[in-house]
C-alpha cells in the first residue's frame with residue numbers, strides 16, 4: 001500500500017517578542033541527542049527556561065520555522081560583546097521529525113543574511129567538532145567550519161565584501177513546504 005502523503009506549509013520568519021513561549025517550548029521538545037548537540041552537553045529544563053528568556057531579553061536575533069502556532073526549528077544569532085571584532089554566536093535546532101528535510105539549510109541561509117546585514121565578521125558555533133550536519137550546512141553556503149584540536153567552538157569567517165551573488169533574500173517570511181510520509 002502506498003503511504004499517505006500530506007502537504008503542510010511551514011513558514012520561516014523572524015520571531016516576535018510574543019513568540020518567546022513558542023521558542024522555549026521548541027527547545028524543551030528537542031530529543032536528548034539533539035539537545036546535547038545544540039547545547040554541547042547535558043542541560044536541564046530549568047537551564048533552557050532561563051536561556052530562552054535571556055535570548056529574548058538580551059536582543060538575540062531568532063529566526064523560526066513554524067507550522068501553525070508551533071516553532072519546530074530555530075536559528076539564533078547572539079552578539080559576543082566581549083570580543084574585539086564584530087562577532088556573533090550562532091546556533092541551530094530542528095526537531096527530530098523535521099530534520100533532514102532542508103529546514104536547517106533555509107534557517108542557515110536566512111541567519112547568514114542577517115549576520116551580513118549586521119556587519120559581523122566572524123561567527124562562532126559551539127558544538128562538538130564531528131557534528132556532520134553543522135559542517136555540511138556551513139559547506140553548502142561556501143563557509144568552512146573549522147575547529148582547533150579538542151575545541152568545541154567552530155568559527156565561520158564572513159567575507160567583508162558582502163554576500164555572494166545569488167544569495168540575496170527577499171524581505172518577509174519564506175513559505176516552506178514539507179512532505180509528510
Ligand SMILES: CC(C)(COP(=O)(O)OP(=O)(O)OC[C@H]1O[C@@H](n2cnc3c(N)ncnc32)[C@H](O)[C@@H]1OP(=O)(O)O)[C@@H](O)C(=O)NCCC(=O)NCCS
Nearest residue numbers: 034037038092093094099100101102103104105132133136
Ligand atoms: C543541525 C540541524 C539544525 C540541521 O537541520 P536539518 O533541517 O536537519 O538540516 P538540512 O535538512 O537542511 O540538512 C543540511 C545538511 O546537513 C546534512 N545533514 C543533516 N543531518 C545530518 C546528519 N545527522 N548526519 C550527516 N549529515 C546531516 C544534510 O544531508 C544536508 O547536507 P547537504 O547540504 O550536503 O545536502 C539539525 O540536525 C539539528 O537540530 N541538530 C541538533 C542540534 C545541533 O546539532 N545544532 C547545531 C549546533 S548549535
